[in-house]
Amino acid sequence: MPETALVTGAARGIGLATAGLFLERGWQIAMIDRDAEALDRAAEDLATGNGPERVLPLVCDVSRPDQVTGMIAEVRDRLGGIDALINNAGVAEFGPVEETGFAQWRRVMETNLDGVFLCSQAAIPALKESRGAIVNIASISGLRASTLRVAYGTSKAAVCHLTQQQAVELGEYGIRANCVAPGPVRTRLAMAVHTPEIIAAYHDAIPLNRYGTEREIASVIVFLCSEEASYVTGQTIAVDGGFECTGVGLPALRG
Numbered sequence: 001m002p003e004t005a006l007v008t009g010a011a012r013g014i015g016l017a018t019a020g021l022f023l024e025r026g027w028q029i030a031m032i033d034r035d036a037e038a039l040d041r042a043a044e045d046l047a048t049g050n051g052p053e054r055v056l057p058l059v060c061d062v063s064r065p066d067q068v069t070g071m072i073a074e075v076r077d078r079l080g081g082i083d084a085l086i087n088n089a090g091v092a093e094f095g096p097v098e099e100t101g102f103a104q105w106r107r108v109m110e111t112n113l114d115g116v117f118l119c120s121q122a123a124i125p126a127l128k129e130s131r132g133a134i135v136n137i138a139s140i141s142g143l144r145a146s147t148l149r150v151a152y153g154t155s156k157a158a159v160c161h162l163t164q165q166q167a168v169e170l171g172e173y174g175i176r177a178n179c180v181a182p183g184p185v186r187t188r189l190a191m192a193v194h195t196p197e198i199i200a201a202y203h204d205a206i207p208l209n210r211y212g213t214e215r216e217i218a219s220v221i222v223f224l225c226s227e228e229a230s231y232v233t234g235q236t237i238a239v240d241g242g243f244e245c246t247g248v249g250l251p252a253l254r255g
Contacts, residue, residue: 002054003130004079005225006030006072008062008119009089011038013187014137014221017214018086019055020046021222028054030075030082032089034061062089062115072122082126084225087116087159088137094148105151112155116162120177124170131174133225136163140183140240156181160236167234176233178224183240186211207242 005022009015010031019029023046031046033039036059043057056078060071075082090112093104116136127134141149142156159179166177184190184202190211194202203209220239223229238244 001080002026002028003083004028004030004075004081005084005086006032006075006082006119006123007086007088008032008060008115009137010057011035011042014182014185014214014217015086015088016042016046017218018088018221021215021218022084022225023050023054025222025226027083028079029056030079031055031057032060032062032071033057034059034089062087062119063110065118068115068118068122072119072126076126081130082123083130083132085119085123085127085132085134086137086221086225087119087134089115090137090155092152094152095150096148097150100150108151108155112152113158113162116159120162120166124175127170127175128173132176133229134163134166134170134175134177135221135224136160136166136177136179137221138163138179138181138236140181140238140243143181143236143238143244163236164234171233176224176229178229178232178234179236180217180220180224181236181238181240181244182212182217183238183243184211185217186213202243205243205246206240207246210241212239212241 005027007015007019010019011033019031022029031043039057043055047055058071060067136159138159139156141153142160163177163179217239
């Protein structure tokens with residue numbers, strides 16, 4: 001039986017790219033998202049040419065404990081187990097600290113942080129059986145403060161620490177836990193909302209002078225679930241073109 005990867009937030013973006021790359025590597029995938037319409041379209045596209053028996057789409061809101069418990073049980077029942085859990089589902093709401101209401105704060109936290117906790121906890125029995133891997137998707141905003149991201153950045157910083165907790169506590173069962181922190185990624189949404197000025201500013205601040213691609217992020221995620229990464233756990237890997245390590249004023253110094 002093929003290995004099974006469970007990917008949350010799989011209907012679009014990094015999650016969809018990751019699901020597709022797992023399929024290319026011979027895995028079967030459980031695609032989880034709360035957007036039923038987008039999920040059905042994405043799963044149908046991936047199943048074409050890869051075999052529908054290798055693609056299981058399930059609608060689930062990862063912030064709801066009851067839904068997560070049922071979803072994990074269904075994945076184990078229908079696909080035989082879980083070898084890798086990719087906690088990718090997330091939301092982004094931006095605004096100044098003083099204008100961020102508690103309802104907005106909770107919307108971000110319940111998906112970005114609570115969802116990672118709930119899915120990981122529910123999947124632990126299956127991951128113990130497979131001696132599997134967890135990869136949590138954070139953000140470069142969890143590693144360095146960024147304008148207007150008080151809720152988003154704080155949630156992602158917490159995901160980085162949660163990953164270390166998981167690595168420390170679950171290592172004795174052979175479960176590895178790592179975190180990927182993407183920098184600016186050329187997603188359809190980002191390109192729709194980033195102005196030319198924002199794009200130019202990012203390019204100036206990133207040593208590789210470009211946005212990353214969804215495929216580049218997916219490649220690191222899949223690597224962390226592979227045997228090639230069998231001694232890697234508790235790490236947060238910034239996949240950001242060097243964005244995290246640039247110093248204040250660097251773009252001006254380049255001239």
